[in-house]
Structures are given as C-alpha cells and as structure tokens.
Amino acid sequence: MTCRVQVSDTTEEAVRQAAEAIVRILRDAIEERGWASLALAGGRTPRPLYLQLAQSPYRTAVQWGWIEWFWSDERPVPPDHPDSNYRLAVETLFSRITPPASRIHRLLTELDPREAARLYEATIRRVFGVDPPGIPRFDLILLGMGADGHIASLFPGTAALEEQQRLVVANEVPQLQATRLTFTPPLLRAARAILVLVTGEEKAPAVRDALEGPMDPKRHPAHLLRQVDGQVLWILDRAAASQLISHRESCGSSQPNADLA
Numbered sequence: 703m704t705c706r707v708q709v710s711d712t713t714e715e716a717v718r719q720a721a722e723a724i725v726r727i728l729r730d731a732i733e734e735r736g737w738a739s740l741a742l743a744g745g746r747t748p749r750p751l752y753l754q755l756a757q758s759p760y761r762t763a764v765q766w767g768w769i770e771w772f773w774s775d776e777r778p779v780p781p782d783h784p785d786s787n788y789r790l791a792v793e794t795l796f797s798r799i800t801p802p803a804s805r806i807h808r809l810l811t812e813l814d815p816r817e818a819a820r821l822y823e824a825t826i827r828r829v830f831g832v833d834p835p836g837i838p839r840f841d842l843i844l845l846g847m848g849a850d851g852h853i854a855s856l857f858p859g860t861a862a863l864e865e866q867q868r869l870v871v872a873n874e875v876p877q878l879q880a881t882r883l884t885f886t887p888p889l890l891r892a893a894r895a896i897l898v899l900v901t902g903e904e905k906a907p908a909v910r911d912a913l914e915g916p917m918d919p920k921r922h923p924a925h926l927l928r929q930v931d932g933q934v935l936w937i938l939d940r941a942a943a944s945q946l947i948s949h950r951e952s953c954g955s956s957q958p959n960a961d962l963a
C-alpha cells in the first residue's frame with residue numbers, strides 16, 4: 703500500500719490535481735486491461751471535479767466508453783432527486799461525455815435498501831467476473847470525507863464499519879435518521895487506487911484525525927484507508943490541510959500513533 707498527500711493552494715488547483723490523477727489512473731488501467739472500473743463519490747465536493755473532467759483537455763484524454771461506472775454510496779432518494787449521487791454525475795459529467803448506458807451501474811434506490819445492496823453486489827461481481835470469496839479490485843474509487851470523518855456512507859459508530867464479508871450494504875445511519883447504501887471496508891481495502899478529495903476549512907480537524915490520529919476506524923472511518931491494498935492519494939486544498947501537524951507527502955501507516963513517514 704502506498705499513500706500520498708498532495709496539498710494545493712486553492713480549491714480550484716486541488717480539483718485540477720484530482721482530474722489529472724483520475725485521467726492518469728484510468729488511462730493506465732485501460733492500457734493494461736482494456737477497460738477500467740471507476741466508483742464515483744457523491745456530495746458537494748465532487749461537483750467541480752466532474753465538471754472539470756467534462757471539459758478540455760480531460761474530456762478527450764480518456765476513452766470514457768471503456769469505463770464501467772459505479773458509485774461508492776448513494777442516498778435513499780430517487781435517481782432524479784437533487785440529493786442523488788447518480789443525478790450529480792449525470793448533470794455534470796455524463797451529459798457531456800455520454801458513456802454507454804450499459805456501462806453505467808446505478809444503485810437502485812427505488813428498491814428495498816437491502817435488496818438494492820444485494821443486487822449491486824451481484825452486478826459488481828458480474829462486471830468484474832469475480833465470485834465469492836474473491837473481492838473485486840476497483841481501478842479507482844473516488845471518495846470525499848465528511849467533517850465527522852465518514853467516507854462513502856461509512857459513518858462513525860455504524861454497523862457497516864464491522865462488515866467483513868459483503869461488498870455493499872444498507873447502512874442505518876442514526877446521525878442522518880436514514881439508511882444509506884455503501885461500499886464496505888472489504889471492497890475499499892481491495893482497491894487498486896483510492897482518491898480522496900477534501901476541501902474547505904470545516905474539514906481540517908477531520909483531515910488531521912484521518913492522517914495523523916491513532917488508528918480508530920470506528921470513530922474515524924477514514925482510518926480504513928490505511929488498510930487499502932493499492933495506492934491512496936489524498937488531494938487537499940490549503941484550508942482542509944490547515945490543521946495538519948506534519949507536512950510530509952506520505953500518510954500515516956496502520957500502526958497506532960504512527961509517525962508520518
């Protein structure tokens with residue numbers, strides 16, 4: 703596992719850095735295996751990133767049609783709802799690069815959440831051609847992070863953090879009084895690459911905890927990223943990085959109180 707931290711002076715520069723990294727990782731994957739698997743993040747942070755990818759030079763830098771598109775989590779809303787992570791991608795990216803519909807794999811939030819999670823896991827396994835007990839390895843999973851340290855819909859203290867078998871679950875989130883669909887720790891850990899884009903002052907304490915705090919994934923789900931098989935790239939703007947004590951480029955290890963190498 704390799705982990706790196708990139709800090710940009712502005713949010714705009716962080717978004718550009720993220721777009722560069724995404725293009726690089728996807729181009730390498732397509733060159734190596736003829737296709738690429740990408741899981742998108744939701745929330746507010748990715749909006750400018752997806753808009754950036756839909757513009758030159760990024761728009762023509764990747765064979766977007768060779769990508770299998772997934773989401774690392776989804777809210778319990780219809781696909782045309784303003785809060786839908788699927789709708790975010792359609793509005794900002796798909797409307798411009800028009801990937802084949804057959805390669806767009808939406809979480810079916812119109813179903814019972816447990817059924818939707820089971821079906822999504824079956825879709826992931828079918829597309830990757832990986833049966834249990836194997837775990838599909840995403841070429842790239844995009845994540846944001848909440849001010850409470852949650853990633854995807856793995857919120858502090860929630861049951862999904864304990865999941866060790868399934869790839870996708872319906873996670874009861876008392877903090878939201880909602881059930882969210884989310885990738886689980888095993889699926890995140892197996893990723894070839896994870897890119898975490900975090901911007902804004904309000905995230906600075908969570909970023910410090912995530913990168914410099916003692917290992918405690920139940921309280922800080924972002925600590926799970928210290929256990930990823932592949933590469934983890936944190937891309938931060940100066941505001942989100944403002945409470946980091948160490949300004950080294952490499953992240954903390956999985957050891958408690960690990961010094962930043």
Ligand SMILES: O=C(O)[C@H](O)[C@@H](O)[C@H](O)[C@H](O)COP(=O)(O)O
Binds near residue numbers: 745748
């Ligand atoms: O569905 C979601 O909301 C995301 O997947 C979630 O994990 C998000 O990345 C964080 O909540 C940060 O959200 P913001 O980018 O809006 O701050």
